[in-house]
Amino acid sequence: SFSPKNIIVTGGCGFIGSNFVHYVVNNHPETHVTVLDKLTYAGNPENIAGLPSDRVELVVGDICDAGLLDRIVPGHDAIVHYAAESHNDNSIADPEPFLKTNVEGTYRLLEACRKYDVRYHHISTDEVYGDLALDDPARFTESTPYHPSSPYSSTKAASDLLVRAWTRTYGLRTTISNCSNNYGPFQHVEKFIPRQITNILTGVRPKLYGEGLNVRDWIHTEDHSSAVWTILTRGRIGETYLIGADGERNNITVLRMILEMMGKDSDDFDHVRDRPGHDRRYAIDATKLRTELGWTPAHTDFADGLKATIDWYAEHRQWWEKTKERTEARYKAQGQ
Ligand code: NAD
Numbered sequence: 001s002f003s004p005k006n007i008i009v010t011g012g013c014g015f016i017g018s019n020f021v022h023y024v025v026n027n028h029p030e031t032h033v034t035v036l037d038k039l040t041y042a043g044n045p046e047n048i049a050g051l052p053s054d055r056v057e058l059v060v061g062d063i064c065d066a067g068l069l070d071r072i073v074p075g076h077d078a079i080v081h082y083a084a085e086s087h088n089d090n091s092i093a094d095p096e097p098f099l100k101t102n103v104e105g106t107y108r109l110l111e112a113c114r115k116y117d118v119r120y121h122h123i124s125t126d127e128v129y130g131d132l133a134l135d136d137p138a139r140f141t142e143s144t145p146y147h148p149s150s151p152y153s154s155t156k157a158a159s160d161l162l163v164r165a166w167t168r169t170y171g172l173r174t175t176i177s178n179c180s181n182n183y184g185p186f187q188h189v190e191k192f193i194p195r196q197i198t199n200i201l202t203g204v205r206p207k208l209y210g211e212g213l214n215v216r217d218w219i220h221t222e223d224h225s226s227a228v229w230t231i232l233t234r235g236r237i238g239e240t241y242l243i244g245a246d247g248e249r250n251n252i253t254v255l256r257m258i259l260e261m262m263g264k265d266s267d268d269f270d271h272v273r274d275r276p277g278h279d280r281r282y283a284i285d286a287t288k289l290r291t292e293l294g295w296t297p298a299h300t301d302f303a304d305g306l307k308a309t310i311d312w313y314a315e316h317r318q319w320w321e322k323t324k325e326r327t328e329a330r331y332k333a334q335g336q
């Protein structure tokens with residue numbers, strides 16, 4: 001097994017990256033983290049504020065900046081790459097930053113790892129596999145063919161393929177993980193669960209795309225973190241592992257749970273314009289990760305996790321209030 005002492009976490013001021021930084025600080029005292037983050041609209045240094053300065057250092061910069069990578073990558077033994085443009089709706093409105101960050105950014109990191117012989121773990125998504133029919137008993141596995149639907153997911157698929165090519169051609173030491181939908185603290189209010197919670201907290205009716213029958217496979221972000229650490233330290237080089245926690249639910253069910261937990265009528269929401277090309281269902285079969293590496297999720301009660309997430313947003317109004325206004329103005333302009 002591999003015990004990294006100095007890691008770079010790209011996108012460590014975003015939702016999942018910052019939760020991973022907290023996870024490493026809390027569980028792996030021998031590891032120092034350098035966060036590399038551009039602080040886009042989705043990055044917030046408050047997400048990692050208060051962590052001990054001898055354990056975590058923030059470098060504000062762009063993963064596409066090869067000169068910056070030459071300065072900071074040497075001396076690190078691994079890069080865990082979370083940085084991305086991550087939101088499907090934004091990618092439909094304006095794909096360009098997705099091409100730049102997700103594809104070119106991954107290429108720059110791979111080149112830096114090749115130059116300085118650094119281990120690389122690539123964070124990706126189940127969306128690279130496209131979608132499943134609602135009545136299909138199948139779930140995604142590591143051998144499901146790639147079939148991405150949106151500008152976002154196609155750039156993530158492209159980045160995964162770059163990683164595989166660099167592994168085979170240049171012998172880079174890499175692993176890839178493709179995870180399902182995360183929820184938990186620090187998630188941007190543009191995403192489904194925080195958007196609806198903060199709508200209710202600000203007296204706005206929640207917004208459901210279409211009929212709300214689309215299924216997502218929810219996993220608590222702390223379980224994603226423990227899975228990534230497991231793969232980084234014990235995964236087989238060159239392999240892909242799917243991460244999921246058997247959390248399939250359709251959107252209308254999740255929305256009604258939120259409404260009821262927040263003391264509202266379960267019909268108290270609006271149907272809004274559906275997402276173009278909206279994927280119907282994602283579902284992960286994580287057998288390989290569970291059997292080969294012995295990983296299991298800790299947050300198995302979705303209702304408990306959702307309740308804690310609602311409490312977190314209720315208690316952290318100043319964290320999201322300003323962003324909320326900007327986000328809703330953008331949604332309003334696109335009829336959502
Ligand atoms: P996020 O949008 O909350 O955070 C992205 C972070 O990356 C931000 O801090 C941003 O400032 C930073 N960033 C963006 N462009 C950058 C650049 N060019 N250089 C440096 N930093 C840059 O995203 P998230 O939801 O936390 O997703 C993190 C990763 O996990 C992404 O790779 C995403 O594809 C993947 N993923 C997300 C989910 C999910 O449910 N959200 C599920 C599976 C995989």
Ligand code: DAU
Pocket residue numbers: 086087088089124125126127179180181182190191192193195207208209210212214215216251275282
């Ligand atoms: O599957 C993993 C992916 O999950 C990640 O790769 C992405 O980075 C992440 O953003 C997420 O993508 P989704 O498109 O599934 O997440 P989002 O939160 O945008 O939407 C979840 C579902 O809820 C989707 O079916 C669309 C729907 N939705 C979304 C919003 C914002 C609504 O019905 N209403 C809304 O207001």
